[in-house]
Amino acid sequence: MKEIWERFEAWIDRYANLLLDDLNGGAEEEHFEPIEKAIRSELPQAFKEFYRIHDGQYSESEEGLIDTHILLPLEQMLSIWAQLRHQFDEGAFDDLESEPQEGIRMEWWNPYWLPLTTDKAGSFIFMDFAPSRQGNLGQIIYMPRDSAERILLAPSFEAWINRYVRHLEEGHYRYSERMGGIIQKQRLNGVSDDSQHSFWHDSENDDLEGFEVLKEE
Known part of the structure; x- marks a missing residue:
């Protein structure tokens, strides 16, 4: 993971250096324990x-x-998880439909889904500790806002973050202050959020153009 962070930070430093100041220091071992206790998983x-x-x-x-x-920092992961768990326990999700891809349980939300990222508008990426029989423990899934879809992104955290950093290096992303940070070039070119998840797979993306610095208006 040290090598992944070195590559990640090198890209940020070159193309989005203001975001370097957003990074927290490292977590200590005791910071992981409340999360593991909450999700009952290592x-x-x-x-x-x-x-x-x-x-x-x-x-x-x-x-x-x-x-x-x-x-998300660990403390905020736990805070968001606790909010979702409270809603889950209150039955807020009971009547909501779910359209999961293979490997994901047919649930709107599950207490064993740990939030990793959010767009602060209702979309989340989770690490899934309760996959279906076809899935993998710790797989990464995407929950778009205002959608029943539950999309499988990667079989593990390591696979997911490795692929994301590789896609940065391959030139598939830009930094845009106007759009809220690092963003896919295809989204800047008018592709809707609905297709966002497709890029996070290793799929049909090798023919995208290389990186160009986005000029802000």
Whole structure:
């Protein structure tokens, strides 16, 4: 994970250096324990190694490191999880439809889904500790706002963050203050949020143009 962060920070420093100031210091071992207790699961080693270097972004950050999503610090992960858990226990999600991809349980939200990122508008990326039989423990899933879709992004945290950093280096993202941080070039070119998740897979994206610095108006 050290090498991943070195590459991630090198890209940020070159193309979005103001965001370097948004990074928290590293998490301590005791910071993971409340989360593991809440979700009754052991966090993956790769996740812990990643967060020991930087504990996400400042909680008040307005610009996202992960395609306009804020990379949540551990404390905020737990806070959002607790809010969702309260709503879950109150039955707020009982009548809501879910359209999960294979490997994800057919639920609107599950108490074993840990929020990793948010766009602060209702979309989240979760680490899933309660997959279906076809899924993988600790897989990464996307919950778009105002949608029943539950989309499988990667089989593990390590696979997901490795792919994201590689896509940065391959030139598929820009920094845009106007759009709220680091964002896919195809979204800047008019592709809707509805197709956002498709880019997070290793799919049909090798033919995208290289990186160009976005000129703000």
